[in-house]
Amino acid sequence: MFRAVTLYYKLGRVLRMRMEGAKEATVAGIREVLMYMAPCLRRTLEKMGEVLQELEEIRLRAGQPLQVETGLASTLVTPEGLFTDRKERALRVAEEDILRCLQLMGENSLYTLEEELKEGFITLPGGHRVGLAGECLAENGRLVRVKRVTALNLRIAREAIGSSRPVLPFLVAGERPLRVMIISPPQAGKTTLLRDIVRSFSNGEGVPAPVKVGLVDERGEIAGCFRGVPQLDVGIRTDVLSGCPKQDGILLLLRSMSPQVIATDEIGRPADLRVIEEVLNAGVGFIVTAHAWDTQDLSLRPVLREIWLQGLVEKVIILSRRYGSGTLEGIWDGKTKKALPVKPVRLGVEN
Amino acid sequence: MKLAGALLIILASTAAGWLWGLMLRKRRKNLADLRRLLQWLETEIGYNLLPLREAFFRISQRLQGEVSLFATAFIRFLDGPEGLTAGEAWQKTIESCREKLVLAAPDWMILEDLGCNLGTTDREHQLKAIREGIERIEIQETAAEERAAKNEKLYRYLGMAAGTLTVLLFY
Numbered sequence: 001m002f003r004a005v006t007l008y009y010k011l012g013r014v015l016r017m018r019m020e021g022a023k024e025a026t027v028a029g030i031r032e033v034l035m036y037m038a039p040c041l042r043r044t045l046e047k048m049g050e051v052l053q054e055l056e057e058i059r060l061r062a063g064q065p066l067q068v069e070t071g072l073a074s075t076l077v078t079p080e081g082l083f084t085d086r087k088e089r090a091l092r093v094a095e096e097d098i099l100r101c102l103q104l105m106g107e108n109s110l111y112t113l114e115e116e117l118k119e120g121f122i123t124l125p126g127g128h129r130v131g132l133a134g135e136c137l138a139e140n141g142r143l144v145r146v147k148r149v150t151a152l153n154l155r156i157a158r159e160a161i162g163s164s165r166p167v168l169p170f171l172v173a174g175e176r177p178l179r180v181m182i183i184s185p186p187q188a189g190k191t192t193l194l195r196d197i198v199r200s201f202s203n204g205e206g207v208p209a210p211v212k213v214g215l216v217d218e219r220g221e222i223a224g225c226f227r228g229v230p231q232l233d234v235g236i237r238t239d240v241l242s243g244c245p246k247q248d249g250i251l252l253l254l255r256s257m258s259p260q261v262i263a264t265d266e267i268g269r270p271a272d273l274r275v276i277e278e279v280l281n282a283g284v285g286f287i288v289t290a291h292a293w294d295t296q297d298l299s300l301r302p303v304l305r306e307i308w309l310q311g312l313v314e315k316v317i318i319l320s321r322r323y324g325s326g327t328l329e330g331i332w333d334g335k336t337k338k339a340l341p342v343k344p345v346r347l348g349v350e351n
Numbered sequence: 352m353k354l355a356g357a358l359l360i361i362l363a364s365t366a367a368g369w370l371w372g373l374m375l376r377k378r379r380k381n382l383a384d385l386r387r388l389l390q391w392l393e394t395e396i397g398y399n400l401l402p403l404r405e406a407f408f409r410i411s412q413r414l415q416g417e418v419s420l421f422a423t424a425f426i427r428f429l430d431g432p433e434g435l436t437a438g439e440a441w442q443k444t445i446e447s448c449r450e451k452l453v454l455a456a457p458d459w460m461i462l463e464d465l466g467c468n469l470g471t472t473d474r475e476h477q478l479k480a481i482r483e484g485i486e487r488i489e490i491q492e493t494a495a496e497e498r499a500a501k502n503e504k505l506y507r508y509l510g511m512a513a514g515t516l517t518v519l520l521f522y
Contacts, residue, residue, distance in 0.1 A: 039434045100436060103470065107402035108429055108437035111474040 030055065032126045033156055038100035041066065044091050047081025055156055056187060056325060060098050062150040065090030069187075071324035095150060102149050105130060117145040126231050127157035127224025157191070157224055159232050163326060163348030164196040168206035170315055170331050170340060175208045177201060177261045177285030179312065179334070183292040183304075184319035189326030190289040191265055193319065193347060195222050195234060197287055198263045202235020211285075213238040214259030216249035222265055247275045254282050261285040273303050276312055294318055295332055311335050319347075357522065361514035368510015375499040375506070377453040382492045384418035385454075385462070386485055393481045396474060403437055403470050404429050417452045424448055441466030455495075461487045 030052045034042050037058075044066065045052065057069035065076045065087045075083045076090035084090055105122055106113040116122040120143075122130040134150035136143055171180050180197075182190050204210025215238050217223045223230035225242035234240060239257045241249040246264050253259055262279050267288045279286050292298045295316065298308045307313055311334050318329040323346040331340045388410055395406035404426055411422035424447050428440035435443065445462055454462075465484045468476065 042434070100434065103436050104434060106470075107404055108440070108470040109396075109402035109404075110471055111396060111477050112400055112402050114473055 030156065032124070033058070033128050033154060036101060036104045036124060036130075036154075038097040038104070041091075041093070041097055041101070044077060044079055044081050048077070049081070051083075056158075057156070058152075058154040060093045060101065060152045060154075062093060062095035062098055064093060066093050071321065098149060098152055101152060102132075114145065117147075117149075118143070120146060121219065123220035123224070125224065125226035127221050129155045129157070129219065129221050131155070155187075157221060157232065158189075158325075160189075160192050160196055160326065160348035161199070161233065162196065163189075164193055164200050165206050166342075166345065166347065167193075167317055167328065167331065168197070168200055170317075170342075171197065171201075171287075172207050173314075177207075177211055177287075178314040179280070179285055180287045180315045180317065181267075181304075181307065181313040182287070182289045182317045182319065183294075183298060184289075185293050185321070186291065187325060188319040188321050189347070190319060191221050192326060193317070194263060194265060194287060194289050195232060198222070198238055198261075199233050199235040201261055201287075202237040210237055211260040212258065213261045213263055214250075214253035214257050215240045216244055216246050216253065216262070216264040217242045218244060218246050218249070218265065222263070247271050250275050250279060254278065254284065259284060261287060263287045265289050266291065267307075268301065268303050270303055273306055276307060280312060288313075293320075294329070295337070308334070320344075353522070357518040360518050361511065364514030364517065365507070365511040368506045368508070368513070371506040371510065372499075372503040374453050375495070375503050378455065378458075379492065379495045379499055381417060381452050381454055382458060382488055382495055384414060384416060385421075385458075386488045386492060388414060388418055388422065389465075389481050389485045389488065393478060393485070396481070397478050400474070417448070420451055421448050437470030438466050438468070441469050455491070458488070458491055461491070 034045055037045060041060070045058070051070075054070040055068050056071060059067040059069070061067075067074060067076055076085060076087060078084050078089050079091045103110065105124060113122060117132065120132050122132065124130060131153040132146050132149050132151070134146050135148035137145055137147040171178050182193055184190050198213050198215055200206045201211050202213045213235060215223060215234060217225065217240055220242050222232070223234045223238075223240045223242060224232040225240060228242060230238075230240050239253065239259065241253060244252070246267065250262055250264065253262060262284055263286065265288075267276070267290050276286065276288070290298075290304050292301060292304060295308065295318070298304045298316070308316070313334040315334060316332040318332065320327045320329045322329070322344060326347045328342065328345050328347050330344070331342050332338065333340060391410045391413065392406055395401045395409060399406075401409070407422045407426050411419050411426065414422060421444060425440055425444040428435055428443045429437065431440070442463070445459065445466070449459070461484055465480060468480055470477075472480075
């Protein structure tokens with residue numbers, strides 16, 4: 001009970017700060033997501049009112065309580081739309097509800113989701129990503145598809161217009177866009193920040209001159225493309241390759257679209273290193289994201305370590321969840337390996 | 352007065368026979384349209400990989416008559432605020448169109464069977480179910496054609512004959 005009250009208090013505080021900042025188009029995002037929920041779950045979530053705007057994830061597991069994650073906590077939800085930490089009070093999600101959600105996500109046509117069931121995630125219009133788990137079908141030791149989905153994790157994409165403003169001055173040298181890597185633990189706002197940097201570079205906002213950006217959106221989360229057209233604002237000079245493998249996509253863009261900056265999400269495989277070298281040879285700036293807690297953690301990961309130690313990146317932005325998702329922890333210089341004088345701040349709220 | 356009554360009886364029974372014949376013809380047409388609907392659906396799913404809503408929208412633009420109404424009713428139920436699954440929307444469409452389409456009980460059964468897995472399986476199984484539906488409709492179509500060829504005129508004459516007989520009996 002005490003936890004629930006504390007949570008409400010904290011959420012109220014963050015909510016007020018958000019409203020003062022008023023830069024995030026989350027309400028529309030939440031409404032979009034609710035359309036894909038089974039009616040009984042939708043009704044419950046709608047009862048949550050303003051708190052809905054704070055949701056980052058909605059987790060559904062067959063036979064388990066409805067769980068939501070905000071920037072501050074993970075909690076269960078009662079049928080009345082209230083937070084609880086007692087599972088017997090929470091709304092229990094039936095397998096039927098999950099199937100219904102899945103059908104709504106696939107526009108009642110699961111055959112259109114064959115590729116997604118193979119990959120284990122669905123990207124909804126608006127860039128919201130739905131992770132899938134359940135019983136899998138494998139052939140010759142390889143995953144064919146998730147054949148019976150019993151768990152869904154709905155990650156709500158946020159568009160934090162202007163959130164990159166405090167970091168933009170560090171990302172250019174004169175008019176030249178630098179090679180930048182954004183690192184953070186999961187759910188700390190890497191993709192949201194990347195999207196806003198891309199938008200700012202592309203529109204020429206907060207940078208000396210606009211640049212052409214080539215965006216390889218392998219999972220469709222950055223631009224939230226629906227039938228190839230970005231649903232989220234990634235700027236007017238951005239060419240998007242949606243659903244394209246990073247390596248192929250980057251080379252394709254370099255060959256065909258003459259970008260001045262290449263942007264992509266979640267690097268870390270050995271092949272990514274080779275592609276980054278290609279970008280470097282082409283004399284093009286890049287902005288990439290990766291999973292790591294800090295520069296020490298970066299040094300422990302084989303591929304990221306190479307990128308960091310070889311000085312392939314000129315700036316490293318570190319995010320955390322200290323004050324909620326999107327907290328800027330620091331900016332490091334890739335050559336001197338020293339932190340720049342930046343105070344921790346929650347992007348998109350205080351600025 | 353008697354003559355007028357007799358004429359009315361003959362006219363009414365002739366019209367009933369004629370209508371019965373018309374129903375046979377209409378069922379044949381409805382079955383042919385339904386077959387066409389399923390054939391187009393097979394193409395839209397098999398080659399274009401369109402979701403059901405979009406596939407049915409395209410089909411409803413091409414079709415005419417009652418079966419087109421069936422397609423638009425299905426889209427309406429899919430778009431409804433209740434968040435119906437494709438199977439539920441299909442079932443509701445069947446219920447709402449029972450009065451509009453001239454079909455026999457086995458024809459409705461084919462449609463009901465088709466709705467059971469609509470949109471819930473992979474492409475291969477969807478196409479298999481649609482092809483099976485087409486084959487079953489074709490069988491019904493052939494039977495309906497034979498029946499119409501045999502009975503259409505018969506019903507018309509029978510209607511008139513029944514009316515005349517009734518008049519003769521009571522005159």
